[in-house]
Amino acid sequence: MPVRNRIAELHTEITGWRRHLHANPELMYDVHETAAFVEARLKEFGVDEITPGIGKTGVVAVIKGKSDTKGRVIGLRADMDALPIEEDTGLDYASNVPGKMHACGHDGHTAMLLGAAKYLAETRNFDGSVVLIFQPAEEGGAGGKAMCDDGMMDRWGIQEVYGMHNAPGMPVGEFATRPGGLMASSDEFEIVVTGIGGHAAEPHRAVDSTLVAAQILITLQTIVSRNIDPLKNVVLTVGTFNTDSTASNVIAHTARMEGTVRTLDGEMRGYAKERVFRIAEDTASAMGASAEVIWTPGYPVTVNTPDEAAYAVEAAKAVTDKVIGDVDPIMPSEDFAYMLEERPGAYMFLGNGDTAMCHHPQYNFDDETIPAGVSWFAEITERRMPAE
Ligand code: NI
Numbered sequence: 001m002p003v004r005n006r007i008a009e010l011h012t013e014i015t016g017w018r019r020h021l022h023a024n025p026e027l028m029y030d031v032h033e034t035a036a037f038v039e040a041r042l043k044e045f046g047v048d049e050i051t052p053g054i055g056k057t058g059v060v061a062v063i064k065g066k067s068d069t070k071g072r073v074i075g076l077r078a079d080m081d082a083l084p085i086e087e088d089t090g091l092d093y094a095s096n097v098p099g100k101m102h103a104c105g106h107d108g109h110t111a112m113l114l115g116a117a118k119y120l121a122e123t124r125n126f127d128g129s130v131v132l133i134f135q136p137a138e139e140g141g142a143g144g145k146a147m148c149d150d151g152m153m154d155r156w157g158i159q160e161v162y163g164m165h166n167a168p169g170m171p172v173g174e175f176a177t178r179p180g181g182l183m184a185s186s187d188e189f190e191i192v193v194t195g196i197g198g199h200a201a202e203p204h205r206a207v208d209s210t211l212v213a214a215q216i217l218i219t220l221q222t223i224v225s226r227n228i229d230p231l232k233n234v235v236l237t238v239g240t241f242n243t244d245s246t247a248s249n250v251i252a253h254t255a256r257m258e259g260t261v262r263t264l265d266g267e268m269r270g271y272a273k274e275r276v277f278r279i280a281e282d283t284a285s286a287m288g289a290s291a292e293v294i295w296t297p298g299y300p301v302t303v304n305t306p307d308e309a310a311y312a313v314e315a316a317k318a319v320t321d322k323v324i325g326d327v328d329p330i331m332p333s334e335d336f337a338y339m340l341e342e343r344p345g346a347y348m349f350l351g352n353g354d355t356a357m358c359h360h361p362q363y364n365f366d367d368e369t370i371p372a373g374v375s376w377f378a379e380i381t382e383r384r385m386p387a388e
Helices: 004-025 032-045 108-124 144-151 210-228 266-284 306-319 336-342 367-384
Strands: 049-054 057-063 067-079 127-135 160-167 180-183 185-193 234-242 254-263 292-298 302-304 345-351
Touching: 004 032, 004 108, 004 367, 032 049, 032 057, 057 108, 057 144, 067 108, 067 144, 067 336, 067 367, 108 127, 108 160, 108 367, 127 144, 144 336, 160 306, 160 336, 160 367, 185 210, 185 266, 210 234, 210 254, 210 266, 210 292, 234 266, 254 266, 266 292, 266 302, 302 306, 302 336, 302 345, 306 345, 306 367, 336 345, 345 367
Parallel strands: 067 127, 067 160, 160 345
Antiparallel strands: 049 057, 057 127, 180 302, 185 254, 185 292, 234 254
């Protein structure tokens, strides 16, 4: 069964919402107008419950099926925030706000989930409840985590969660996902080495922090090559390296470096972190210096649970025959990962055609993908919670 007639009928209306959101972008947690727009539409649709202010400015809504005592509780999630980018599309509905732009298609994600809400509230052809999750601050603010920290999963009894992101470079309407790690975790670290500064000609009276830091830097590269299982995906890069010495005849007192660790495997993420601390601290100690490691955790690995990834693929196959169930993972990160840490679920890519890449000033969400995206949300709901 491809796109349902009713969803095809809603295409123009949903496109209108999408373009309204596109013209009025908001950043991070400051999505008050967007959340108000979402709430207003949900009220019109007659959903059963709307709760704003979850994760600061997120919105949670519930649509009950034919029977809500039977069936399951499924969460469907969209992100609402834009990016601090000056738009360069020349569209007649381009951003009204200088320096802010929907350059990642979250306008499209929000509009598609609203479209699914309208369809599901009209038809209610399922037993159980759908929890609609509209989150703020996906772009670096961990809005998904904030909603989870507010107790969202338990409060609404969510049992599974599904989300979707548009994918430039994939044909419009094509779906792709995979079981397991789909998008990487992204952590950052800083290492500050303190030795004893001194005269270049008298190294025996100093502790050369430059040499200690250089030794640490090289040894860090043994984590991926010697500690991590070769079949796991981990990348460690040191991006900056500098010392407080300002002359060729001065031994530096301190040296510092900054780097990042990305991986598709949650276990390897913890292991790599442990190795970074061990190598920095123990190498410095062995050489008579000290090292302080400052670890800044970013988003976790986005991990699709196998069963739910299979349901997501099955739902996509009901919409189109263009479905890839074993797509290669990608190394950007995504804060839907926090929801997947709390509940089984799956994240899906939906082709956006041959457009500029996400986060580019000429990027635009392709409205032709709307029927496929809305249908996927509807199919997931009706297939996971069929009405008796
Ligand atoms: Ni995005």
